[in-house]
Structures are given as structure tokens and as C-alpha cells.
Amino acid sequence: MKILAVLFLLAGFFFTAVAAIGVLRFPDFYTRLHASGKGDTLGIALSLIGLAIYEGFSLVSLKLMFIVIFIFLANPIGTHVLARAAFRSGVKPWTKKGE
Amino acid sequence: MNKNADKKTKINGSELLQFIVLTITLFGFWLILSGMMKTKFLIIGFGTSLVTAWFTRSLLRLPSAAGQNEAFLAFHFPYLKYLTYWLWLLGEVVKANIDVVKLVLDPKMPINPQIITFKKPMANPIAHVTLANSITLTPGTVTIDLEDGVYYVHAITDEAARSLVPEEGEGDMPRRVACLFHEQETVARGGEMS
Numbered sequence: 314m315k316i317l318a319v320l321f322l323l324a325g326f327f328f329t330a331v332a333a334i335g336v337l338r339f340p341d342f343y344t345r346l347h348a349s350g351k352g353d354t355l356g357i358a359l360s361l362i363g364l365a366i367y368e369g370f371s372l373v374s375l376k377l378m379f380i381v382i383f384i385f386l387a388n389p390i391g392t393h394v395l396a397r398a399a400f401r402s403g404v405k406p407w408t409k410k411g412e
Numbered sequence: 413m414n415k416n417a418d419k420k421t422k423i424n425g426s427e428l429l430q431f432i433v434l435t436i437t438l439f440g441f442w443l444i445l446s447g448m449m450k451t452k453f454l455i456i457g458f459g460t461s462l463v464t465a466w467f468t469r470s471l472l473r474l475p476s477a478a479g480q481n482e483a484f485l486a487f488h489f490p491y492l493k494y495l496t497y498w499l500w501l502l503g504e505v506v507k508a509n510i511d512v513v514k515l516v517l518d519p520k521m522p523i524n525p526q527i528i529t530f531k532k533p534m535a536n537p538i539a540h541v542t543l544a545n546s547i548t549l550t551p552g553t554v555t556i557d558l559e560d561g562v563y564y565v566h567a568i569t570d571e572a573a574r575s576l577v578p579e580e581g582e583g584d585m586p587r588r589v590a591c592l593f594h595e596q597e598t599v600a601r602g603g604e605m606s
Binding site: 352355 | 506508512513521524525526527544548551552554557568
């Protein structure tokens, strides 16, 4: 059981780290949102699921699952709000042709 | 909302049922968070849930996105189908996240960012929220704007754009969401913006 928990935690760390690398490597605001908006969601969700498995079935793990659900609902909304604010204030997306 | 508008507005679903479901949900949430089963706390929790459900009832009555005189209740949707949809989406999220990992770690970074638009008129605002959130969660696409049923989506690769707006017909995800909320199957295609 603990091995499974550690595997989940490691997967979560991996996705979060890749999201951070993506934020550094991508060329403009919108593409960076891609990296942070998704890698983070899955990374945090996997880490919390790993912690819930480590804890076993109890009130604490139930609360952790609630946090996962709320992150899954709230993170896309945050990403969308950022993207919309940038779009409306006229940030031009980077394109391959304009290189 | 004033009372005159209330009389004319057609409401989908039962408000009493929504009230009961919301109270039960809030009470269950209270139980999990408090973890105490003494009678005093149960009564306080139930009272709080009732009051909260009562005060939010007008907030949860959502006007139709199609502009008709029609309203939808926030807790009126097929729960079981919604759950299966989220399980399917979870699988998609994991699959597509691996794709983004490959993109990020690829030294050449084969990306081709583009903004695509497509029209998906649906009357229920909850359906729009579900679809927009799903698009953002599936890596490769981020919903930028949504106006009158027109979606502006930023796609990072050609593949991601095509999976949402294929050459012919309709993408898998908009179709599933529409089916979930029993919306009519219509799609008008927008051009590509660059």
C-alpha cells in the first residue's frame, strides 16, 4: 500500500516539475498557461491521492479527496480567467509564422 | 429577480427537489468536515445547511444562455451520467497530460499555437461551464472566451485543434456534453483565426 502511495506521489512530483519546465520553455503567455494550467492540476491531484492512499480510509483521506475535486473544478476556471483577461486586453498569441 | 419576471419564466426542474438535494449535500459536507456525531453538532449542522440552501436558492436559478425566457436550476442534471462523464474525462486528462509532457521535454518543441473558434449553442449554462472546463482540462487546449455560444479556444498543436474541431462533423467532447444535457445536436463551424 505504501509503495502505491509513493508511486502516486512521485508521479505527482513529476507532472508538477514538467509543468514548471514548460512554463520556462514555452514562448508566450498562452502557451505557458497550457503548461501551468494542466500539469499542476494533475500533479496536485496525483500527490493528494497518494497522500490519501498512505493515510488509508479515514476522515482525513475523505477531506483530501474533496480538495482534489475542488482543484479539478477551480483550476480550469482560474486558467480561463487569466487567458480571457489577456485576450481582451490585446495580448497577441505567438505563432510559428511570426517567428 | 422581481416577481413579474418570475411568473413568466419557465423553470426546468423542481425547486423543492433542488432545495432538498442542496441541503443534503451541505449536511453531508458538514459531517465530513466536522467528524463529530454528537446531537448538538448534528442539529447545528442541519440548521446551517437549511439556512444556506434557503439563501442561495435565487442564486442557483440560472437564466438561459440562449436568451429565451427560461431558467435552469444549478442542481438539476443527471447525476449518474455526469459522474460517468467525469470518469471518462479523467482518463482523457491523464492521456493528454502525457502528450504535453512529451511536448515540453522535446528539445525541438514541435508546437504550432493557434486560436480556433467553434459555435456550440446550448441553452443550459451548466452545460457551457462543463464544456469550457473540460476543454481547459484536456491538455493542448485552453478556453479563452465564450460569447453567445461561440468558443474561442487556444490550441497548442495541430492535433489538439483537430481533436476538438475535426475536418468533418463535431468533436467528441462537445457531442458528449450536449448528449449529457439533452441539447439538440447542432454545430456551426467557425473559421481559423491566426
